[in-house]
Structures are given as structure tokens and as C-alpha cells.
Amino acid sequence: MRIKYKMVLLILLPMLVVIGAIAAIVFVQEKQLAAQQTLVLEESLLESKRAEIMDYVSLARTSIDLLYSSGRNDEATKEQVKAILRTMNFGQDGYFFVYDTQGLCLVHPRQTELEGRQMWDKRDPTGFPVIQKLIEAAQQGGGFQRYLWIKPTSGKETDKLAYAVLLDRWGWMMGTGIYLDDVAAAKAKISQESDKRIHGVMRSLAVTAVLAILIVVACAVAVNLSEQRSADAKLTAMARRVVTSQEDERTRIARELHDGISQQLVSTKYQIELAQFQLPESDENRAAQQALEKGLDGLGDTIAEIRRISHDLRSSLLDNLGLPAALGQLANDVAAHTGLEVRVDVSRCQHKLPDTPAITLFRIAQEALTNIVKHAAARQVDLLLSSDRRSVALTITDDGRGFAPEAETYAQSGGIGLRNMRERAELEGGSLHIVSQPGHTVLLATLPLSEAG
Template sequence: MQLRHQIVALAIGPLVLVILVVTAFITWQSSTLARSSIDTFERNMLKAKETELLNLTNLALSAIKDVYQSAGADDDAAKERVRQILTSLDYGEDGYFFVYDYDGNNVVHPRQAFRPGHNWYNLVDPDGDKVIANLIIKAKEGGGLHQYKWEKPSSGEMADKLSFAAGLDKWRWMIGTGVYLDDVFVQTASAKADLRRSIGDTFLIVALIAVPAVLLVFATCMWITLHERRMADGKLKLLTQRIIDTQEEERARLARELHDGISQNLVGVRYAFDLASRKVKGGSGDAALAIDRGIEALNDAIKEVRDLSHELRPRLLDDLGLTAALTSLAEHFSERTGIGVSVESTAAQTLAPEANTALYRIAQEALTNVERHSGASHVHVRIWSTKGRVRMSISDDGTGFGNNRGETKAPAGGLGLRNMQERMAHFRGILLVNSSAEGTILTAMMPRSANLDSIAVDAA
């Protein structure tokens, strides 16, 4: 997986996961709350029905109270009077009172004329419930509620019914009335349908928010990735061009050194030995003088080659370390330019070879800038260590490159300074430049990870 794909995955993956978790939680919480509300509503409706049944039963018992209390156990006239009263006490289209004796024989049923005079003790509803037997049991227990299925008079269809049964023990009668619960269940079903619609709306709202958010994050990540990639490509092109330019400058410098120095000296050596050869062949006595001049020119050429080799890669850096290499660099610089250079080192040799090379090149570039731009008469190079971190400062007493307000600017072109900064950035180090009219102080700070022991631990 490429880096930009990893970035997109890391950005979108957690977002999608959070959206799914939040959506699931909201849905669960909404569903739980709605079901709780529906259950509460259904319980309240049933409670209201129960209260209504108790009130109706008390009303019926109050209507027959005088007749029942004054009658005997076998008073057929009183029983007939009670039958008439209960038959006339129907209420609404589906509301009525019914009476069965304890053996299951129907005594009163205003809505189903075929039931009186017949025994219905073993009658069962579509769910297998023994309706009459259970109602008689409730009546014998002192009164109670029972739910079952019964034909609804207004529609002729089976529906859930809740009845309250009470006992007239003197006559061994069970008197009861009931209410149908289909209206309760219709309202409950409507509430559940509303719940499903609400959940669907919740999902829709979350989708309308989440999908654009995911697309926005995806588009933002892609834009950032492409933007960073374009910037990286641009920087890479600039770095590549800068490397090519630096290589060409170095090649041009080497070509000038070879042409103006070594090549001229070697040409002089050839002319000197040609002259000595002609004098020897001609029997002249001053041939030795021509040979001495040729040897002197050859020594100059050897010195030029040694100096050039030292600039490219000093052997002292590999053999004796950074301090010795910087001391040698300072001596050659002073000899060539006449600018005094002092080297002070209190740091142990703890840096890795690559870090030593980076500091050496930084010092080499800094001395070159001093020679070209500062007009300084003295340079001080100091190397020390703080908490295991090697530091190097190069200070001069030149004019610096700040303006009159003390602001710091890079010298024209700035290629040398950028090269030094990139060398330090490679080791995650810091390069500080403080320039003023009194001079310039350049400080290179290596991190602890540039030490030999840190690199050894990383390699292990």
C-alpha cells in the first residue's frame, strides 16, 4: 500500500468506524426508548381497560343488589328479574354482561341468543384457552381478570378480549363483562410502525451527514496528498538541479585548479627538462641548473595535487579524527589566505564517521564563506559536547551579512548555507546562524543519535 493510500485509509477508516458505532448506538438507544414508551403506553391502556371493567362490574352488581340480597337460593322469580336487568344493561355496540352458572350453563348473553340454556364449560378459543372454565375459576376466587379470544359482535371476527368475572355464590352464578383489546393493539402497532419509520429516518439522516463527511475527508486527504506530492516533486527537482549545479561548479573548480596550477607546473617541468636535455646534448655546463628548476616545478605540482586531494577528502579525518582534520584545514586556510584560525576542542571522539564528515564539510564551507564575504582577520573554531550532544561553532570578526537593523540574511545565492543546513537535516541536527556588524557565529548542533553508540544500538 502506497503512503497516500495509507493516509487515506487511516483518515477514512476510523471515521467510518465511528459513524457506524454512533449510528448503531443512536439506533439502539432510540429503539429502546421507543419500545419502552410503547410498552408503557400499552400497560396504561390495559390498566385503563381494567379500571373500566371494575367500574362496569360494580355498576351491574349495584343494579341487582337489592333483588339478589332479598332473594333466596332457589328464588326463580328473583333470578328472572336479575336476568332481565343484566340483559338490559348492555352498553355500546360491543359492551354487554354475561352470566354462567358454576357448571358452565349460560344464563344471560344479550349478543348471542343461541348460548342461553346450553353448557359451554369446555368451550375453547383459537389459542386453546378454556374460556368459560377459567372465568368460573376467577369468579370462585373472589373475582379476577382473564384475557382470551372471542367473537366481536360488531365485526363478527375473533378478537382479543379482557373480561372481569365476579361470583354470585348464593346462586352459584358467575357474572362478567369484557372489553375488546383490538383498539389497544391497533394503536400499539401504529406506534411500532412509527418507530420503524423513525429508525429509517435516523439512518437516512446519518447517511446524509456521514456520506458527504466521508467524501469530504476523502477529497481533502487526496488534495493534501497530491499537493504534498507536487511540493515534494518540486523540491526534488530543485534539489536535483542544485546537486547538478554543485557538481558542475566543483568540476569547473577542479578544472581550473588542474589547468591553472598542476597543468602549468607540469608544462614548466617539461620545458625545464627539455632545456636541460638540450644543454646536456650541447655540452653546456649549466644543465644542472635547468634540472633543479624542473625539480622545483615538479615539487610545486606535487604540492598542488596534495592540496587538491586534501580538499576532496582529507586522510586525517579518517585516521586521526575531526579535531586533527580541522586543525590541518585551519593551517592550510591560514597559510593560503593569511586569515588567522584557532581551533579549540574539548569533545571526545564520539561521532559516527558520517557525522564527522558533515561537520568537516560545514567548517570547510564556512571558511570559504569567510574568505569570500566577511573580510575577517580571525576565525575561531570550537568543538564541545553538552549532555552527549556534540556542538561546533565557527565565529569570525568580519562584517557579517546582516543589515543595519540587525536582521539576518543569507549571502547572495545562499547555496553554501543551504548545503550546510541540508547536511545537518540529514542527521536531524540544527544549524544556527547569528550575523551582525561585529561578525558571524555559525553553530552546528548534532543530536545524540549521531553518536557511534547510538548507531551501534540501532544496528543491533
Template sequence: MRLRQKVIVLAVAPLIVALCAIALYVRQGAVTLAQQQRATIERAYLASKEAELRHYVQLATHSIAHLTGSGRSDPATLEEAKRILSTLSYGGDGYFFLYDMKGHNLMHPRQPELVGVDMWNWVDAAGAKSIQALIGRAKEGGGFQRYHWVKPSTNRAAPKLGYVVPVANWGWVMGTGIYLDDVEAALAQVADQQSRNIQDTLLWIAGLAILAATGVAVGGLALNISEHRVADAKLKVLAQRVVESQEEERARLSRDLHDGISQALVSVKLQLEAGIIRLDGDEARRQQARAGLERTVEQIKTVLGDVRRISHDLRPTLLDDLGLAPALDHLASEFGEHAGTPVRFRAVGAVDVLSEVAATVLFRIAQEALTNAERHAGARSIEMLLERMGGAVVLTIVDDGVGFDADSVAVHPKRGIGLRNMMERMEAIGGRLAIVSSAAGTRVVASIDVKE
């Protein structure tokens, strides 16, 4: 794949995908916001209309209050109340209507042909028995009811919001209503404007995507033109990297020598010193010295074996033969025997799940930590815990030595080689190393995530 193609795949394509995702997110958010805004406007508009309808009905009620409160119900009084209500109107399509509790129309100023008609089972354009619903609201004490009715100005059925109240002493249902087609038209206009705004926003995003993709393509072209000019520089960098790789390999070999042979020789030295001291004693102590020297000979053989193993990538044989937990247990026992500092080791949970490289790193961390505790801390006891904690295997080593300043030692040019080795090993495999030290002792925690 050529460089320009790589630029397109690795830069332009993710950019376009990201902008498309942003556009979809913006569009979804804008649509949701528009729906919420429409609902808010509708609620506010209907609330104002409901308040307006209540006001109109109150005015109509007051206009016939002198008749309904007179206690009379003779035909003349009833006709006078109907006449007054028929003359009341507001707007182009606002009027009042009257029904009795059985659904007979008593007064309708815009559709006089309905007067006297039994409309109890009348069904509106939506298939609902609207008159029954209005009378039911009135029996409840009054309220709002939506239904469909013919609008006088257009002579077409339209949605309507009615408000009715009972005229209890006469058995009437009085009400009025407003048509909602104007409300729906206004809301449709708002929705159309919101849709245009969303479309304009998406067009802006598309324009930005085109400009960004063009910019990346132009940059890729410029990079392709300059590719030949930087070829020599790349070769120089490659040569430098080869040198650095050689130095890194030497550093790795140095770390392995320090982590393996050094600890073994320290143990041999301690046994030899102990043997020399015992040779000056009685026969029993000389026998102990002889036994200790025999063990030292065996350990020297082990050291020679370690040297041979270093030539084969310096992998600890204990890990191959026993696994990480048994290898650490053996290391703790051996160190406690030779260094004279008791080491208590425990393994908790399923810990034999690490790769060979990760297990080697933890083993080396343990070796280095024990050596540091013996050499520098003057520890009287050491605890070592290998446990499975969630998705990680954690090795914790705690001693009760004098402690040290971890930050200053780690950056000292002539000290802290072991600490730097530990840190570099953990970083190389993506692990985490934490060292906390004080006058009360030192805690080393090495954590490696388990890859299923």
C-alpha cells in the first residue's frame, strides 16, 4: 500500500466516520430537542386556550345568572336564556351550545338545524360519541373534552377542544370550544422551521467534513512529495536504532546477570563464610561446615547451570519445571536458608495463568526484592504473597527493614540498578510496579493483567 493510500485509510476514513457519527448524534439531539420544544409550545398554547375557554364560559354563566338564580323554569325564562346565549360569540368560529342530559340539542346558533335533534348516539369524524363524552364531563362538574366538529368558517370537520359546565337547576349542559386546526398549523410551521435548521446544520457538518478530508488529502500529497527527501534521514534513524537495539540487548544481558548470578553468588559467599567460621569449632561444627561446603559445591553447580541457561535466553529452569508459585516458594525457602532471613510465601487463587515472559518477570522481581532486603534493608523477616485479584496477578513483597528513599535511589546514576531493572521489566510487559518504603519497612507490589 502506497503512502497516500495509507494516509487516506488511516486519516481520511476515520475522520469521515467520526464526522458522520457526530452528524448522527447532532441530528438525533436536534430532533429530540425539536420534539420537546413542540410539546412545550403545544402545552403552553393549550393552557392559554383552556384559560380562555374558562373565562368565556364564566361570562356566559354570568350573562344568564339572573335567570338561573330566579328559581323559575317556565318556557319563557328558558327561551330568554337560550336567546341570550345564542347572541354571545367570539372570534370567527366561537359560539355557545346547549344540550339536555339526554343528548338533545337545545340551542346551536351556527347550526340551527340541529336544534331538537337527539344526538346521544352521534359519532364524530374520529368515531367517538362526542355528545355522550361532553354530557359525561358536565355530570362530573364540568371540564375539557376533545372531539371533532364541523368548523363554520370552512364547513369541514376539525379537531376541537370543548369546555362544558352543567346548568343544574334546568338539567342543561352549556359549553363552548375552540378549533385546534390553527394550533396544529402553527405547530407544523414550527416543526418545518426546526427541520430546516437541522438540515442546515447537517450541511455545515458535511461542508466541514469535505474541507477536512481535502486538507488531509493535500497534506498526504505534500508528505508523499517530501518522502524522497527524508529517505536519507530515515536510514540514519534506522542505523541509530540498530545501535540502540544492541545496547538494549547488552542492558538486558546485564540485568539477567545481575538478577540471576549475583543472587546465587551472594548465597555461595554466605555459605562459605559460615563454613569458614564452623571449621574453627569442634568436630560437630566441622561436620556442619563440611555439610555446608558440600551444599555450596552443589550450589556452585547450580550457578554453572545458571550460566549455561543464560546462554539460552536466561530463562529460570524452576519456572519451566514447577511453575511460578512453586518456583517462588522454592526461592523463598532457599533464600531463607542461605541468607538467614525467614521468608514466608503464600499463593492465593489461580495464579498459574501468566505467560512465560510475565512469569519470568515476576520471578525476577522477587529475586531482586529479596536481594535488596538482605543487602540494604537489614530485614529480620520477609513476607511474599502471590495472589489473583480480579483480572490481574499481583506479587507483594514486604520486609521490616530500615527502608530507603525510593525516588532518589531510582534516579541516582550509580545506585538503584536493581530498581531500574525491575521498573524496566514491568514496563516492557505492560505491568505495574509500586514501591513504598519508610523506616518501618519496604513494600514492593508488582501487578500484571491476565490476558484470557
């Protein structure tokens, strides 16, 4: 065999092996990423639906509490409660159901033929004992169950998530649920998008392989040295898109929490307060007043928790007033919840920062303060933000116990970790440096600024 053909084979075969390996790695990673995205999306959707269902059940308890807490056990009172629950519908397929603890159906407004029937042995198509498990969850203090049930608008067996509580004085199990066909649709969409990405990557790799073979055979040249730089650029762009997508999703969820659920809860609180005000003062109504007050307290705590979660996901000050104001609010929140003294100095930041470096530094500050609270046993933290036309720097200093920044175990512990904080900074062309010793730890994050910024 001539030497030139040997050279071609020596170049071509490793290249084909590499392309095949890349294709396999991309395929596996895309599948893993799709699976992770599916799990994260499903859990996020289920968590929001759990909270929504619990709110509906809480609202139903509030609606019937005046009658239930009256101490009466007569059939007329029970029929009033049933009538109230039959009229409490939400959405196209939302309703409340009631069974006694022996499985007798008492209220089912969307399948009235079930009322009065013994449903203890009712099982869904998978064999799951629906009513038994709902009663068991209710008897344990309230709980969720997932099963298949007929959806009123479609008439088909559909995945459903339900929450049940026990009205123990009457021996009733009351609950409601939400159908999860939208969750299945979202998972299917992610799977389709993943398949499209994989097919696109495979087509691109196939075209690249054919072109490379033609170039090698025709020109007998060495491997193109620019491939590595191109791959690095693609990975960097992909990482940037992932971070951008995460921030966009945080913003969307934070907005929905604040403008949607929070406002609905506030409106509900006002209605309960109005009902409390209109309830006459008397010994008979004292229990109802106390129940309303307890419900208002719980509702207030829920509203505050939703607002806290919304703020953690995306600080409104960061969007409206910029990074200096957002850091001040973050410091105040940490100080209020932990007792840690957090001092912020933004006097050296005289330039308005672009969104990307502002978000990056804010996330680094969040994670750094979280690590300090969890691990450092510090008493005081100083945040210094400074900038000029070319760069912006965030310095975080604490008087905690210190650590070894190079320790791999610490870098991988909790949150995004030190390694990922460094990657966030480097993704924007910046750097992150840490110097630590007992009683004094300094974290310095520096990012470049464009002249236009």
C-alpha cells in the first residue's frame, strides 16, 4: 500500500472513530438532559399543583367551617355542607368529593350516579385502590394520592392528583384533585424537542463526516485545527443559553407567583376578613371567629412565603433599580432571617450595569451568603461592589471559620458550589478568586464590561 494511502487511513480512521464517539456522547447526554428536564419540569408542575390543591381544600374547609364547627351532627346540617361542596367547582373539571370512612360516596357533583354507592373496592385500571388510599391518607392527617379517574370533559381515564382530609367528627373524607394531562403533554413536548435536537445533531455530524472524508481523500491534508476552538465556542454558547433559560424561567415563575397566586390569596384573605367583620360578636360565634383568625394567620404566612420564594427566584429590585439595590435587599433579608450582620457598600459603583453581569453577580452573592450561613459560623459579612468603565467587581468578606477553597468536597457541596460559581464568572469572561483562613475569608468576583455598558 502506498504511503499516501496509509497516511489517509491513519487520518481518516481516527477521525471517524472520534465522530462516532462524539455522536454517541451527544446522544447519551441529550437523552440524560431530556430525562433531567422532564423530572425537573414534572416535579415543578406537581409541586405547584399540590399547593393549588391544598389551597382549594383549605378554601372548602373555610366555606363549611361555620357549620362543621357549630357542633351540630344532625342530618340537616350535613346536607347543608354537602350542598355547599356540590356548588364549589373550579375550572372545567374541578370539583370536591366526600366519602365516609367505609367508602360510601356522599358527594360527587360531576358523577352524581356515584352518590349513595359503596366505593370501597373501587380500583383504577392499574389496580390501585383509589378510595381506600384516599381515606388512609386523610386519616393520617391529610395527604396526596395519584391515580387514574374519569375526566368529566373528556370521559376518559386520566392521571389525577388528589388531596384528602378527614372531617373526623362526622367520619367524612373530603378532598379534591387536578387532572395531570397537561403534565403528560409537557413531558411529551420535551421528549419531542429532545428527539429533534438529537436528529439535528446527528444530521450535522453525518454531513460533517462526509465533508471531512471528501476533504481528506481529495486533498490528503491534516485534521483541521480549528475544530477544537469551534467545539469550545459551541459549548460556551450552550452554557450561556442554559443560564439564560434558567433566569428566564426563574423570572416567569416569580412573576406568576407574585402576580397570580399571591394576588388570589390576598383577595381571598380580604374576603375572609370581611366575613370575620360581618360575623356578629357572640359566644356562639366565638369558635368561628377563632377559626377565621387561625385561617387568616395561616393565609398571611402563605402569602409571605410565596413572596419570599418569588423574591428568591428573581429580585424585582434587580430588574427595576439594579444590582446595588438588589444586594441591599438581599443583605437585609439574610440579616433578618439569620441574625447575621451584613454590611453593603455600593458607593464605588457609579455605572449602571448591564443585565447579564448584574444577574451573574447577584447569583454569586446569593450562593456565597447561603454558604456563609450554612458553613462559616460567621458573625459579620461585608459586601463591596465597585466598578469602572471596563469592569465590575464584587468582594464578599466574612469572619467565619474559613475553609480550603481547593477542596473538591467543599466545591461540590450544596447549591451551585464554588466550582459552578467560578464557571458562572468565567462564562462572562470574568474570574472568581477566594482567599480563606480562620477568621477571614475573601471572595472576589470580577466581570468585564463593554464600553457601551
